[in-house]
């Protein structure tokens with residue numbers, strides 16, 4: 001039986017949160033002399049920002065609730081996903097990575113780097129159970145590796161950097177088995193996948209936490225707005241430890257407006273998916289490409305014959321992709337975001353011309369033009 005109290009750090013249970021001016025009086029009308037704000041206005045011509053924003057972002061949560069099929073009280077909004085990632089570690093894990101008492105988190109490389117960084121910042125032990133070579137959960141190994149002190153099991157689905165969804169069956173097995181841990185499913189890329197979100201399972205699994213973000217499909221990375229969905233009980237705890245005004249007024253205003261444009265988000269997703277398909281097919285036809293991994297996200301993990309030379313050449317041509325070639329199970333791989341049709345064409349054009357360039361990949365000899373082609377340079 002899962003009990004939230006046994007997953008939380010003991011002092012968090014009794015913690016008294018900061019009570020902000022906006023917590024203590026929630027009416028909208030009145031003479032507000034309670035928050036030491038500037039009553040005269042703001043030093044910007046772009047609007048009035050002299051009043052503190054709603055610390056609980058109720059307008060956004062009310063609007064998100066029907067869109068996501070969760071109750072407003074099951075929603076936490078953070079300054080990017082980074083904030084709930086950090087808060088969840090801090091709420092659950094007793095630090096002291098070298099001591100006996102330390103708690104741990106469990107991650108499945110290759111995956112998003114912030115889980116590990118957040119644990120390291122908080123001096124929390126990290127248990128690593130690699131994904132299988134086809135980037136799926138090694139369920140038996142996970143169950144064998146987790147301990148009574150493992151407070152968080154991180155799952156990223158669709159996974160970054162591999163791009164694929166994790167099998168639902170494996171996630172379910174872990175949710176059932178991990179009764180001493182939170183099981184956090186990071187769905188930053190869920191809009192690009194054709195499966196429903198795990199949010200529909202929140203009422204069934206009190207240990208389940210789902211992360212989503214406005215940074216990808218909604219096109220709002222610069223606003224820094226992440227979503228965390230969980231039991232009302234857990235959301236209350238995260239609210240206790242968050243910075244009081246963690247979401248700025250402009251972010252709240254713009255996010256609320258964006259939520260009126262869900263159809264446009266869906267249309268952008270449709271275009272990106274069509275481009276993903278097109279880009280994957282074109283990449284597969286290039287001799288410098290070994291494997292284009294299947295993707296349920298807005299990027300492709302691509303294995304090249306010579307990733308280092310390809311990466312360098314792309315940089316020279318001012319096409320910037322992410323080098324994942326040193327990452328576990330990602331030998332020779334670059335991660336490529338799906339761009340606009342023009343951007344994807346540019347990438348493909350540069351890759352096609354690469355074989356004629358000085359720092360080009362090592363094509364087999366005897367194909368005709370090698371006499372004029374200088375020796376190849378590999379940077380690794």
Ligand SMILES: *Cc1c(COP(=O)(O)O)cnc(C)c1O
Pocket residue numbers: 079080081082083112156160186188212213214215216221224225226
């Ligand atoms: C991009 C991404 C996020 C989003 O992070 P934000 O802080 O919300 O911008 C979260 N998780 C994964 C796996 C990502 O790739």
